[in-house]
Amino acid sequence: MPEEIAIVAVAQTPARRRYADSEPSMLMELTNRLLAETGLPRSAVDFTIAGSCDYLSGLPFAFVSNVDGFGAWPPVYESHLEMDGAWALFEAWVRLQMGDIDIALVAGSGKSSPGSPREIFPLQTDPYVAAPLGLDPVSVAGLQARALLDAGLATERDFAEVVSRSRRSGLSNPNAQVKKDVAVDALLKEPYYASPLRKHDLPPISDGAAAVLIARGKRARELTKRPVWIRGIDHRIDSHHLGLRDLTDSPSCRIAAKGVDLHGGPIDVAELCVRYSPEEIVLRRALELAPGTQINPSGGPLCGHPVMATGLVRVIEVAQRIREGSARRGVAHAASGPALQQNLLCVLEAS
Amino acid sequence: MSCESSTPRVSDGVHRDRLRRMSSLPPVRYQLEYPYTRTTGPIVGAFLTALRDGKLLGIRCGSRVLCPPLEYDPASGETLAPDFVEVGPGGTILSWTWIAEPSRKHPFAKPFAFALIRPDGADTAICHAVAASGPEALHTGGRVRTQYRAERRGAITDLYFAPEAEAESQYIPPGKGAVEMTEHLISLEFSEPLSPHRERYARALLDGKFIGQRSPASGKVYLPSKGYDPIERVQMSERDDVVVADTGTVVAYTVITPVQYYGQKETEPYIRASVLLDGADQPLGQQDIRTIPLAEFRSGLRVRAVWKSRAERSVVDVDNRWGGTGAVIERWEPTGEPDVSFEKIREHNW
Numbered sequence: 001m002p003e004e005i006a007i008v009a010v011a012q013t014p015a016r017r018r019y020a021d022s023e024p025s026m027l028m029e030l031t032n033r034l035l036a037e038t039g040l041p042r043s044a045v046d047f048t049i050a051g052s053c054d055y056l057s058g059l060p061f062a063f064v065s066n067v068d069g070f071g072a073w074p075p076v077y078e079s080h081l082e083m084d085g086a087w088a089l090f091e092a093w094v095r096l097q098m099g100d101i102d103i104a105l106v107a108g109s110g111k112s113s114p115g116s117p118r119e120i121f122p123l124q125t126d127p128y129v130a131a132p133l134g135l136d137p138v139s140v141a142g143l144q145a146r147a148l149l150d151a152g153l154a155t156e157r158d159f160a161e162v163v164s165r166s167r168r169s170g171l172s173n174p175n176a177q178v179k180k181d182v183a184v185d186a187l188l189k190e191p192y193y194a195s196p197l198r199k200h201d202l203p204p205i206s207d208g209a210a211a212v213l214i215a216r217g218k219r220a221r222e223l224t225k226r227p228v229w230i231r232g233i234d235h236r237i238d239s240h241h242l243g244l245r246d247l248t249d250s251p252s253c254r255i256a257a258k259g260v261d262l263h264g265g266p267i268d269v270a271e272l273c274v275r276y277s278p279e280e281i282v283l284r285r286a287l288e289l290a291p292g293t294q295i296n297p298s299g300g301p302l303c304g305h306p307v308m309a310t311g312l313v314r315v316i317e318v319a320q321r322i323r324e325g326s327a328r329r330g331v332a333h334a335a336s337g338p339a340l341q342q343n344l345l346c347v348l349e350a351s
Numbered sequence: 352m353s354c355e356s357s358t359p360r361v362s363d364g365v366h367r368d369r370l371r372r373m374s375s376l377p378p379v380r381y382q383l384e385y386p387y388t389r390t391t392g393p394i395v396g397a398f399l400t401a402l403r404d405g406k407l408l409g410i411r412c413g414s415r416v417l418c419p420p421l422e423y424d425p426a427s428g429e430t431l432a433p434d435f436v437e438v439g440p441g442g443t444i445l446s447w448t449w450i451a452e453p454s455r456k457h458p459f460a461k462p463f464a465f466a467l468i469r470p471d472g473a474d475t476a477i478c479h480a481v482a483a484s485g486p487e488a489l490h491t492g493g494r495v496r497t498q499y500r501a502e503r504r505g506a507i508t509d510l511y512f513a514p515e516a517e518a519e520s521q522y523i524p525p526g527k528g529a530v531e532m533t534e535h536l537i538s539l540e541f542s543e544p545l546s547p548h549r550e551r552y553a554r555a556l557l558d559g560k561f562i563g564q565r566s567p568a569s570g571k572v573y574l575p576s577k578g579y580d581p582i583e584r585v586q587m588s589e590r591d592d593v594v595v596a597d598t599g600t601v602v603a604y605t606v607i608t609p610v611q612y613y614g615q616k617e618t619e620p621y622i623r624a625s626v627l628l629d630g631a632d633q634p635l636g637q638q639d640i641r642t643i644p645l646a647e648f649r650s651g652l653r654v655r656a657v658w659k660s661r662a663e664r665s666v667v668d669v670d671n672r673w674g675g676t677g678a679v680i681e682r683w684e685p686t687g688e689p690d691v692s693f694e695k696i697r698e699h700n701w
Contacts, residue, residue, distance in 0.1 A: 022578065242478045
């Protein structure tokens with residue numbers, strides 16, 4: 001049996017088009033909020049781990065500056081991933097399984113505003129046959145969208161419905177960057193951008209950060225009356241060669257769903273990393289979510305996409321609903337790479 | 352209206368706002384470049400060599416042919432023998448997207464399509480660009496044909512596709528030798544406004560002053576400040592700004608003998624020093640020393656900033672990361688005061 005580990009406090013910045021503050025400054029604000037909420041001194045945090053991307057920051061070793069935000073003196077035990085903060089949560093969860101430490105601070109942060117994400121993200125792809133083409137996630141999302149249409153699994157109206165519902169949900173999310181009540185028919189009149197996708201099928205370009213504090217069973221119960229238990233966490237990856245993938249499905253999500261025993265109980269809420277509207281169609285099918293599951297009540301990444309924090313924000317959105325009592329069991333999904341290449345699932349549950 | 356005064360009317364909120372924006376320093380622009388040179392190995396190398404010579408190769412994997420060729424069986428991870436098959440030049444579109452506004456990194460500046468294309472004779476698709484007259488020329492199941500650039504260098508960009516009806520017949524003369532290396536220059540551009548505290552620091556440099564920030568928690572003066580105290584984890588504001596002296600002490604230095612890497616501009620050895628200004632608790636790093644002979648240079652040396660004339664000062668190299676001192680200082684010169692003892696600068700000497 002894995003060690004019982006719970007989320008005991010969460011914090012996120014609103015997603016914004018541009019923050020004047022630096023990334024370490026955003027992380028410092030979140031760290032201080034988490035410590036204030038739990039009443040812990042910095043020295044009580046045994047392990048710190050962050051996800052961020054030097055290519056987004058435009059500076060080699062930018063992640064080292066971010067450590068300022070967590071407080072690094074006297075010297076601390078910390079680690080970093082060039083991945084979304086949700087993967088940092090995975091690593092922290094694995095680390096706490098060893099049983100020798102109790103509390104970990106997990107963060108994800110990114111400022112996409114200084115650079116051009118569409119020029120940076122091709123660097124995630126194969127360096128011989130894809131990256132030199134500037135093959136960007138928007139274009140690959142367009143290929144995935146067309147594959148869904150051709151397979152008869154979705155219509156352009158379905159894509160627009162995802163956008164309309166998500167952006168309307170964003171109206172009640174104080175952290176959403178893009179939010180509006182817009183009808184499906186109005187969306188379908190917009191011109192194509194990467195056909196069959198229109199600009200509104202894409203996420204906004206965002207700056208932002210997110211952080212959570214997790215603790216082992218006994219410590220978690222001492223730190224909060226409402227621990228949110230991590231019942232399962234798993235991440236899987238599909239081939240990085242698009243030609244080897246069926247873009248209408250997500251085999252890696254299906255494997256991860258088994259890994260977290262997704263269907264071992266009812267799922268009240270699912271926060272999915274839908275960066276491009278067709279991804280919701282793929283994820284709904286792969287995760288086989290029941291009709292009663294509420295999907296992306298926060299509006300999801302279509303309302304705010306602080307790259308490297310977007311996945312961890314999904315975890316926070318589910319955790320908050322469990323803490324507030326509006327959900328008992330939920331799943332957070334994080335993704336990385338073009339067309340949902342990598343997927344992480346985290347099942348959270350009330351006490 | 353014609354006789355409106357040109358004097359700024361500070362009571363006019365809109366006007367004042369415009370003035371403030373006009374007076375903002377320009378955004379920081381910088382470029383990040385990594386010139387990658389990669390060995391190609393026996394499989395990718397053969398594929399790229401063939402592209403240079405106007406041929407598209409697949410590789411046998413059991414009963415299937417994979418294009419682009421992989422070094423391994425994607426199902427088992429087993430190494431594949433270099434058993435190549437020429438595929439194409441025709442192919443079938445499996446999916447496509449019309450790129451209305453190409454990025455600077457795309458293969459075409461004008462609108463084009465990315466498509467998944469299964470070349471004739473292959474069982475998998477290659478993702479590549481299709482040059483077409485418009486989206487009407489494309490449909491799933493449509494036929495395309497390989498096309499090659501006039502100038503080829505053994506890279507994936509030597510190739511593109513066109514709808515069969517729009518493709519040209521080409522003669523591609525084979526090149527010499529095998530493609531054993533590929534070069535890929537990663538070049539990204541960034542632009543961001545100076546953060547508020549860094550803008551005040553830069554403005555002070557233009558005025559011939561150094562501004563730091565005094566931590567309300569520890570009293571330590573950070574220069575150039577990052578806008579927070581990293582030790583006490585306290586955010587700072589304009590209230591915490593303090594002016595420090597333009598005299599200080601060399602607390603550490605190094606002599607750099609330049610290696611001629613990509614982007615290197617230096618040719619002769621030079622000194623980089625950390626200078627702890629009087630009144631600051633954090634040394635200014637990376638100070639360029641050109642006029643004090645190495646034999647006379649030492650930690651503990653007292654120095655003074657010699658400012659450029661106001662008209663010559665520039666802060667274009669002040670950014671949100673390192674801060675820098677911009678092109679505002681002509682040089683650092685010894686003050687002639689006695690050296691500061693090592694004991695007093697020990698904390699900063701490493």
